[in-house]
Amino acid sequence: MTVLFVGHSYIDMTMITDVMPSGDEKAVAKDFAVSFGGNAVTAAFACAKLGHAPDLLTTMSDDWLGQMFWDMARKYDVTLFPRKVARSSLSFVLPQGGKRAILRARDSHHLRPFMKLDVGTYEALHLDGHQADAALYYAKACREKGVLTSLDGGAVRVNSDEVLHYIDVAVVAENFCAQMKLTPVETLAYLKSRGVKIAGVTEGEQGMLWIDEDGHISRLPALKVPREKVIDTSGAGDVFHGAYLASYLSNREARWIEHFDFARAASAFKVQHLGNEAGLPTREDIAEMRRLYAKCEQKV
Numbered sequence: 001m002t003v004l005f006v007g008h009s010y011i012d013m014t015m016i017t018d019v020m021p022s023g024d025e026k027a028v029a030k031d032f033a034v035s036f037g038g039n040a041v042t043a044a045f046a047c048a049k050l051g052h053a054p055d056l057l058t059t060m061s062d063d064w065l066g067q068m069f070w071d072m073a074r075k076y077d078v079t080l081f082p083r084k085v086a087r088s089s090l091s092f093v094l095p096q097g098g099k100r101a102i103l104r105a106r107d108s109h110h111l112r113p114f115m116k117l118d119v120g121t122y123e124a125l126h127l128d129g130h131q132a133d134a135a136l137y138y139a140k141a142c143r144e145k146g147v148l149t150s151l152d153g154g155a156v157r158v159n160s161d162e163v164l165h166y167i168d169v170a171v172v173a174e175n176f177c178a179q180m181k182l183t184p185v186e187t188l189a190y191l192k193s194r195g196v197k198i199a200g201v202t203e204g205e206q207g208m209l210w211i212d213e214d215g216h217i218s219r220l221p222a223l224k225v226p227r228e229k230v231i232d233t234s235g236a237g238d239v240f241h242g243a244y245l246a247s248y249l250s251n252r253e254a255r256w257i258e259h260f261d262f263a264r265a266a267s268a269f270k271v272q273h274l275g276n277e278a279g280l281p282t283r284e285d286i287a288e289m290r291r292l293y294a295k296c297e298q299k300v
Contacts, residue, residue, distance in 0.1 A: 003249060156176055229271075239267055
């Protein structure tokens with residue numbers, strides 16, 4: 001039994017630089033990392049690093065960047081179910097001062113239909129809203145089979161409202177709230193009105209505002225990583241999603257505060273490392289983050 005992730009794949013080029021050249025200028029970055037990228041993709045790799053063997057239905061190309069992605073997946077025991085596109089997608093990520101600018105080049109023109117897998121073999125499903133047709137299909141199919149469904153709401157997608165009717169756990173970003181023209185509290189109410197059981201809004205350094213199993217709204221603070229240790233916040237949310245799913249797969253009877261506490265420690269590790277691959281924590285890394293930076297949940 002395992003977990004299925006559905007999303008859009010990237011190759012991420014992350015560079016540390018103080019300047020961004022223009023015109024005929026040239027500059028040399030201080031450091032760089034090349035890794036897999038994409039919301040559900042990075043979550044899948046994080047889940048794999050934490051001891052599970054996820055399946056990943058994602059966009060793939062036959063070009064040399066696509067071959068690089070295949071090699072990365074084999075390294076982490078991530079089983080790929082590709083949906084063909086003509087070209088691999090790229091992200092150029094520029095972290096600076098606890099923020100990150102991202103420039104993407106994306107091919108989302110699918111050359112083939114998505115694969116329809118037997119969802120009865122899964123314990124959980126995680127979506128990032130990309131591949132809208134596949135997202136809706138798998139959300140419905142997993143809900144019918146009683147498989148836990150999870151959504152990373154980094155942005156409002158074309159069928160987000162419809163997909164949410166089949167989602168058990170939805171953790172959305174501030175950008176999602178802004179697009180909906182709702183406050184975080186109003187967004188939680190919206191998510192609950194769609195039938196979501198566990199709903200959260202991530203707010204960067206402020207942590208996450210969320211509703212638990214009993215309907216209580218709480219704030220789970222982010223672990224206070226010293227500012228001088230923060231290198232790259234890109235992918236921290238994706239690692240968060242992958243980690244709470246790994247925690248759920250390891251102990252389905254635990255309450256969600258335990259899964260989210262585990263996940264915020266995973267994010268604390270990620271922000272201290274450049275690039276997605278270097279930022280994937282082990283369980284030992286997460287235990288160390290908890291020991292160093294643990295804070296208590298706050299009721300609101």
